[in-house]
Amino acid sequence: MQLRTGIGTDVHAFAQAASGRPMRLACLDWPGEVGLAGHSDADVAAHAACDALFSAAGLGDLGTQFGTDDPVWAGASGAALLVETVRRVRAAGFDVENVAVQVIGNRPRVGGRRGEAEEAMSAAVGAPVSLSATTSDGLGLTGRGEGVAAVATALLARSTG
Numbered sequence: 001m002q003l004r005t006g007i008g009t010d011v012h013a014f015a016q017a018a019s020g021r022p023m024r025l026a027c028l029d030w031p032g033e034v035g036l037a038g039h040s041d042a043d044v045a046a047h048a049a050c051d052a053l054f055s056a057a058g059l060g061d062l063g064t065q066f067g068t069d070d071p072v073w074a075g076a077s078g079a080a081l082l083v084e085t086v087r088r089v090r091a092a093g094f095d096v097e098n099v100a101v102q103v104i105g106n107r108p109r110v111g112g113r114r115g116e117a118e119e120a121m122s123a124a125v126g127a128p129v130s131l132s133a134t135t136s137d138g139l140g141l142t143g144r145g146e147g148v149a150a151v152a153t154a155l156l157a158r159s160t161g
Contacts, residue, residue: 008051012036013147044150045066046078052154094156096127137140140154
């Protein structure tokens with residue numbers, strides 16, 4: 001068995017509060033939170049996971065696979081992007097072993113919904129997804145409350161026999 005790892009990151013700024021854009025993070029809706037600006041739903045956790053999966057499979061990145069010039073993916077959910085990412089990764093001959101995602105930001109507060117988020121992301125990926133969250137102690141765009149970031153790793157396996 002051949003194992004491959006990948007890493008992915010994603011960052012999105014908060015949308016204008018008046019936009020009414022919903023917050024979607026880790027394949028969940030977060031009522032009462034201002035959403036993130038982006039071409040799709042701007043789910044940084046899902047997008048970082050997609051990038052990690054594409055990286056491990058040697059398939060490029062989220063922008064290469066789901067470019068902003070493709071209207072099919074406008075407004076797409078993070079879950080839909082993950083499902084399609086996994087389909088493409090499997091078509092390239094890999095199985096997903098696991099994904100780990102860390103969300104970086106002051107809000108939303110992920111801890112109380114971590115288990116629910118892991119279940120939602122795991123369902124989309126078809127493999128275990130672990131989620132953690134941290135702040136940046138007031139530093140950078142996440143610390144200033146301008147947006148949310150995420151970093152992910154993925155482990156893939158390809159059968160060599």
